[in-house]
Amino acid sequence: MECKICNSPTEIFLNSYIFEKSFLINYYKCTKCHFVQTQEPTWLNRAYSDAIAPLDIGLIGRNRFFSDLTERLLLTFFDDSKTFVDFGAGYGVFVRMMRDKGFDFKWHDAHCENMFAKHFEEHDLSKKHDVITAFEVLEHLPNPVSQLAHLLENSKVFIFSTDISYRKQPNFNDWWYRAPHSGQHVSFYTAESLDFLAKKYNKYFYTNGSDFHFISSIKLDDVLVKEFFFPKKRTLKDKIVGRLFGNNIKSLQYKESLLAKDHTYLTSLLHNY
Numbered sequence: 101m102e103c104k105i106c107n108s109p110t111e112i113f114l115n116s117y118i119f120e121k122s123f124l125i126n127y128y129k130c131t132k133c134h135f136v137q138t139q140e141p142t143w144l145n146r147a148y149s150d151a152i153a154p155l156d157i158g159l160i161g162r163n164r165f166f167s168d169l170t171e172r173l174l175l176t177f178f179d180d181s182k183t184f185v186d187f188g189a190g191y192g193v194f195v196r197m198m199r200d201k202g203f204d205f206k207w208h209d210a211h212c213e214n215m216f217a218k219h220f221e222e223h224d225l226s227k228k229h230d231v232i233t234a235f236e237v238l239e240h241l242p243n244p245v246s247q248l249a250h251l252l253e254n255s256k257v258f259i260f261s262t263d264i265s266y267r268k269q270p271n272f273n274d275w276w277y278r279a280p281h282s283g284q285h286v287s288f289y290t291a292e293s294l295d296f297l298a299k300k301y302n303k304y305f306y307t308n309g310s311d312f313h314f315i316s317s318i319k320l321d322d323v324l325v326k327e328f329f330f331p332k333k334r335t336l337k338d339k340i341v342g343r344l345f346g347n348n349i350k351s352l353q354y355k356e357s358l359l360a361k362d363h364t365y366l367t368s369l370l371h372n373y
Contacts, residue, residue, distance in 0.1 A: 103130035104137050104244060105293045116273050118283040119146070127272075135293035136266065138286045141242050147283035151212035152190060155281055160193065162261075166235050167197035169312055170259055174203065174231065175352045176328055177320060178257055181230035185222045187251055188237035192217030199362060202355025205233075219369060220362075225250050231257045238262040239277070239285040245297070252301045258315040264289050265310055 101110050113129035113136055126139045141147075152159070174181055182204070186195050189207035195217035198205040206222035207214055214221070222229075232255040239262050241247045252258055266288050269275045279285040291307055298305035298315045306320065307313040308329040 101128050101137075101139070103128075103133060103135055104287070105135045105289075106130060106133045106296050108132035110137070114272055116278075116280065118143070118280040120281065123283070130293070133293040133296050134267065134290040136272075136288040141283075141286045143283050144242070144286075148211065153279070153282040153284060155279075159190070162236065163193040163197060166261060166312070167194055167201065170198065170233065171201050171203070171354075172352065173259065173314065173328065175354070177316075177324075178231065179353070181257070183229045184231045184233070185225070185229050187225070187232055187234040188240070189214060189217070191215045192220075194233070194235060195220060199358045202357050204358065219366060225254065228254050229256075231255060231259065234258070234260040236261055238289060239279075239287050242286050244287055245300075248297065252297070252303065252315065256317045258303075260313055260315075261311050262289055262313070263311045264291055264294070264307070264313075266290075 102108065103110050108130050109132075110128035110130050112126055114127040115124065116127070117124055123143060125143075127136055128139070129136045184198065184203055184205040186198075186205055186207045187209075189195055189209045190212050192207050192214040193216050195205045195207045195214075199217070199220070205217075206220050207217050208222050208225060232251050234251065238244060238248070238260060263277045266272055266275060266277070267290065272278065277285065277288070291305075291309070294307070294313060294315075295305040301315075303315045303317055304319050305313065305315050306325050306329075312329075
């Protein structure tokens with residue numbers, strides 16, 4: 101089996117069960133970019149009998165965390181962005197949170213009923229957008245190169261999450277992110293595999309080394325990106341020097357929430373007021 105990211109040879113990495121130990125499958129690791137993929141996932145209809153896995157109890161906390169981080173990222177490096185789409189938006193929690201923060205986010209999800217951002221859909225992903233996000237989506241994609249192509253081609257910035265720490269785990273079989281109970285996680289990435297994807301589209305890959313990443317059409321200052329991901333605690337000396345000579349820390353200008361405007365729009369749309 102070839103690697104689905106870089107087409108290099110793979111080797112069997114693990115033979116283990118999913119679905120409460122009722123279904124035995126192989127996992128293959130790329131010998132070059134170290135991407136891990138399952139055998140062809142013929143079980144996905146069963147896996148998605150529920151669009152959201154019952155054990156995904158971290159959904160709300162995760163969306164709060166990523167919405168705060170995305171807000172800071174956009175205001176720091178991409179504050180001229182106007183159009184935003186969240187791909188694989190699920191219930192729409194992230195989109196609602198970002199709209200509450202003042203960003204005109206729309207959502208796209210072909211498999212899950214949106215509960216919190218109805219009437220803010222984006223059906224056409226062939227259009228160009230400044231920013232596309234995809235949180236906890238990539239590990240679900242059985243053919244990531246083809247499935248991500250339109251997202252990378254049609255965005256200036258692609259912001260996403262997926263855990264890339266499998267090589268730090270003492271035992272991949274016991275790693276919680278393998279999610280054997282649901283059978284939904286079929287692709288496991290490394291920094292090398294994601295960097296390969298970015299370069300395929302002549303873009304630049306940035307990561308916190310764990311679970312938050314973005315691919316940008318423009319090259320950013322590595323020092324500033326590191327400062328964004330790992331902000332150091334500023335001492336009194338740092339503050340004094342910053343005031344006297346300036347520093348690299350950008351003063352963020354937060355946006356006005358769209359909550360009131362959205363309420364007015366939905367009232368007019370749904371009740372003909």
